Amino acid sequence: MYDRLTYVAFLKQISADLQNPDRAEIVATLGDRSVTLGRDPNCEIAIDINIYGSVSRRHAEIRPIFAKQRFEGWEICDLDSANGTFINKRRLYSCYPLKHGDRIQLTQDGPQFVFELESNPETALETKFSNRPRSQITSITFTKLLPIFSTGNDLWKKAYLLPGIATVGFVVMMFAFLGQTQLFNLTISVYISLAAYYFVYQLCGKKKPWWVILGAAIFTAVILRSPILNIFLWFFYKVLPGTTPTGQVNFISVLISMFFGAGLMEELIKSLPVFALWFMGLRLGKKWRSRAGISEPLDGILIGAASAIGFTLTETLGLYVPSIVQNITSQAGSTEIAELTGLQLLIPRVLGSVAGHMAYSGYFGYFIGLSIMKPSLRWQILTIGYLSSAFLHALWNTSALVSFWLLAIVGGLSYAFLVAAILKAHSFSSKV
Numbered sequence: 001m002y003d004r005l006t007y008v009a010f011l012k013q014i015s016a017d018l019q020n021p022d023r024a025e026i027v028a029t030l031g032d033r034s035v036t037l038g039r040d041p042n043c044e045i046a047i048d049i050n051i052y053g054s055v056s057r058r059h060a061e062i063r064p065i066f067a068k069q070r071f072e073g074w075e076i077c078d079l080d081s082a083n084g085t086f087i088n089k090r091r092l093y094s095c096y097p098l099k100h101g102d103r104i105q106l107t108q109d110g111p112q113f114v115f116e117l118e119s120n121p122e123t124a125l126e127t128k129f130s131n132r133p134r135s136q137i138t139s140i141t142f143t144k145l146l147p148i149f150s151t152g153n154d155l156w157k158k159a160y161l162l163p164g165i166a167t168v169g170f171v172v173m174m175f176a177f178l179g180q181t182q183l184f185n186l187t188i189s190v191y192i193s194l195a196a197y198y199f200v201y202q203l204c205g206k207k208k209p210w211w212v213i214l215g216a217a218i219f220t221a222v223i224l225r226s227p228i229l230n231i232f233l234w235f236f237y238k239v240l241p242g243t244t245p246t247g248q249v250n251f252i253s254v255l256i257s258m259f260f261g262a263g264l265m266e267e268l269i270k271s272l273p274v275f276a277l278w279f280m281g282l283r284l285g286k287k288w289r290s291r292a293g294i295s296e297p298l299d300g301i302l303i304g305a306a307s308a309i310g311f312t313l314t315e316t317l318g319l320y321v322p323s324i325v326q327n328i329t330s331q332a333g334s335t336e337i338a339e340l341t342g343l344q345l346l347i348p349r350v351l352g353s354v355a356g357h358m359a360y361s362g363y364f365g366y367f368i369g370l371s372i373m374k375p376s377l378r379w380q381i382l383t384i385g386y387l388s389s390a391f392l393h394a395l396w397n398t399s400a401l402v403s404f405w406l407l408a409i410v411g412g413l414s415y416a417f418l419v420a421a422i423l424k425a426h427s428f429s430s431k432v
Helices: 121-129 161-176 181-204 210-224 228-239 251-282 286-291 297-332 335-355 357-373 375-399 404-427
Strands: 008-014 024-030 035-038 060-067 070-078 085-087 090-092 095-097 103-106 112-118
Touching: 024 060, 070 085, 070 090, 161 181, 181 297, 181 335, 181 357, 181 404, 210 228, 210 251, 210 297, 228 251, 251 297, 251 357, 251 375, 297 335, 297 357, 297 404, 335 357, 335 404, 357 375, 357 404, 375 404
Parallel strands: none
Antiparallel strands: 008 024, 008 112, 035 060, 060 070, 070 095, 085 090, 085 103, 103 112
């Protein structure tokens, strides 16, 4: 059909910018090897999961066609995608031989591509050494001189504009609060928490309304400041052996007390927003439950991690920092040294939450979401998740008594558990 010495094929992605609907960018030069399209980062054409969440991990594949060792062109095959591949607005159910100008779309509202042939032999030789042909600027236009007016939605979706603006805002507030210790500490701790959470949010790759995330953090903070906390303290420290032993203690005895007093109690408190959204979702429609409630493990991870932010900030700013500032002030008599020490404690505690409180509660949130998808095994799943997250929490607290090296190992292990849960949740998520 085609002579590879005469023709070279390109796959161009059509711009999603409504102001420039005819703009297309070459994303692949097709040759003897297959090209896979999907949201899996290992695909040759990786689709941004934050923009096109309905695209499957390995959605479609463009392959060269050979008949009796003779090259016949290229075809596209759907890889059993969940939401379909469309050729010229018709759904593809197997494979289709591509022709110049064919339009390819992954899902009905997904990214669009156009298949084009180039009949210039010099271009074919040039593209042997480059995946993308060189472009030349033939004229200087207004948008080239002021590119901010031509980037469209890409400026928000691909350039991380909102996090950049937020960073500038927090920096300005830090300058404004110089000399005001409590406001400065609150500003820097909130910024670090948001940065750590944004990292987890990007790993999850599922959109969640900001007011749900903020609500989960506030929900947990309110519980820690309410009389409800006394009920938890009584049960886990008086009824259960959660009190840290005094006198000469060993690693096992401290681990047991931390398991009940820190692990079981704190992980249960942080899971309350997740369970609350779950129960609220039972009374509301499926659409609301998928968007703002808990319907799968990724939901549980995101809300669990958000709850951990509220817990970490309340615990750090309301307990640990004031306590160390008061102790050093009474011992050294210097307020400046005490406040500096408090800041030195605040930064690692809040930044380390991504491998600490966020890791434990996000991991337990995975099991809560999994139990919703597998109701026949709900109690077994919840029990395993609760106990394992509590054990990781207790192991972290106890490791501080042994060495910082062990503490680092346990922190890395906790983060690995969280990331493994996120990756596993991706494999059966309906929205990623």
